[in-house]
Amino acid sequence: MPAPSVHHTELSSRLALLSGEGAIDVFRRAQRLERAGRHVIHLELGAPDVGAPPHVAEAAIRALRDGDARYVGVAGIPELCEAIAADVRSRGVEAEADQVLVTPSAKNAVFYAILAAVEPGSEVLVPDPGFPIYPSMVRFAGATPVSYAMDAGNAPDVDDIAARITPRTRAILLNSPNNPTGGALGNQGMARLAELVERHALVGITDDIYTRLVYDLPYAPSLAAFDGARDRTLLVDGFSKTYAMTGYRLGYIVAPRPWVEPLLMLATNGHTCVAPFIQRAGVAALTGPQDHVRTQVDAYRARRDLLVRGLTAIDGVRCAVPDGAFYVFPDFSALLARHGMTSAQLADRLLEEFGVATIDGTAFGALGEGRLRLSFASAQSELDEAVRRIGECVAGLGTGAGSGGGLSAS
Numbered sequence: 134m135p136a137p138s139v140h141h142t143e144l145s146s147r148l149a150l151l152s153g154e155g156a157i158d159v160f161r162r163a164q165r166l167e168r169a170g171r172h173v174i175h176l177e178l179g180a181p182d183v184g185a186p187p188h189v190a191e192a193a194i195r196a197l198r199d200g201d202a203r204y205v206g207v208a209g210i211p212e213l214c215e216a217i218a219a220d221v222r223s224r225g226v227e228a229e230a231d232q233v234l235v236t237p238s239a240k241n242a243v244f245y246a247i248l249a250a251v252e253p254g255s256e257v258l259v260p261d262p263g264f265p266i267y268p269s270m271v272r273f274a275g276a277t278p279v280s281y282a283m284d285a286g287n288a289p290d291v292d293d294i295a296a297r298i299t300p301r302t303r304a305i306l307l308n309s310p311n312n313p314t315g316g317a318l319g320n321q322g323m324a325r326l327a328e329l330v331e332r333h334a335l336v337g338i339t340d341d342i343y344t345r346l347v348y349d350l351p352y353a354p355s356l357a358a359f360d361g362a363r364d365r366t367l368l369v370d371g372f373s374k375t376y377a378m379t380g381y382r383l384g385y386i387v388a389p390r391p392w393v394e395p396l397l398m399l400a401t402n403g404h405t406c407v408a409p410f411i412q413r414a415g416v417a418a419l420t421g422p423q424d425h426v427r428t429q430v431d432a433y434r435a436r437r438d439l440l441v442r443g444l445t446a447i448d449g450v451r452c453a454v455p456d457g458a459f460y461v462f463p464d465f466s467a468l469l470a471r472h473g474m475t476s477a478q479l480a481d482r483l484l485e486e487f488g489v490a491t492i493d494g495t496a497f498g499a500l501g502e503g504r505l506r507l508s509f510a511s512a513q514s515e516l517d518e519a520v521r522r523i524g525e526c527v528a529g530l531g532t533g534a535g536s537g538g539g540l541s542a543s
Contacts, residue, residue: 155496210416213413218387257278261280344457460509472531476494483505
């Protein structure tokens, strides 16, 4: 009897519009090297090197023990919605609990915001360099991502944004402090951007995930706090970076009231609700002691300063001091031009021969060429060794020399 024929179902063409994250790809490559017995310094992942505060974990554990693992309301449990509203009010954003939608991660919240705001065939302004998922999501929603640049301070360039607005522009995606540059808009720049949002009737989608990880202010200003943009902005934030709750996958949207019910319907179709024991951890994070946040910011500041100092001491490397987040985005372009190399080739060499995992700048957009992203959410001893290895790699360019400086078996 002949074997039954196998029918291959064609995947939807829209899936081809999605792209991944360079950090995840590099992390997998680094893990393969480690399994081969090599020591790799991980500067590729945007993840705190500490766990969530103990009282946060205890809140989740206690909720699970109490049986708090059933369906809850789509918007989120009232205690968390109230805590989120109070937190954004402390940052100058007018919001009440009924404007909050709790989501399973800030990334998920960005996706919902884009799906709610974007029309097929429209244009959406996205940062370049910027988080690579932004243009991926925009394409998936049927729109065209239009890149805008960073200014000399590595913050979103408002003049460049203004120049790229067309009659087809529907929305602008903002991430300030920016990943990967760490640059942040100040009050003056944010007010100018809010005026553009109002004048051109745009939707603002502001990813404020690093808003409390800044070094000269209590928090970075949010587009949602400014006249002109206040009633036109979807504020996205989450708990992964500030509270080191990466695996909890907890985020939220704060939306103008006309947007709330449609977003709730989108969430009903997308995820139903966020696990209540995870939400209890979020309540504990926002309402409990904030010492952990201040301690981490102080630690990041010290690491940032030492890393910038070490990188700029390397001949041919320039490195601006970031305003926030936990990344530096050093410029190797002059050095690479002398040796006919790209930043992707440099990143490969650093990983394969010197055991330093970094992200090629072009993973964040075409304007990232010549740069690498390095996360300083790692121990200072690892950062010091990474700078040493980067210096050794740079010194060997053009000579074919490579030490394999972390490739010895452990």
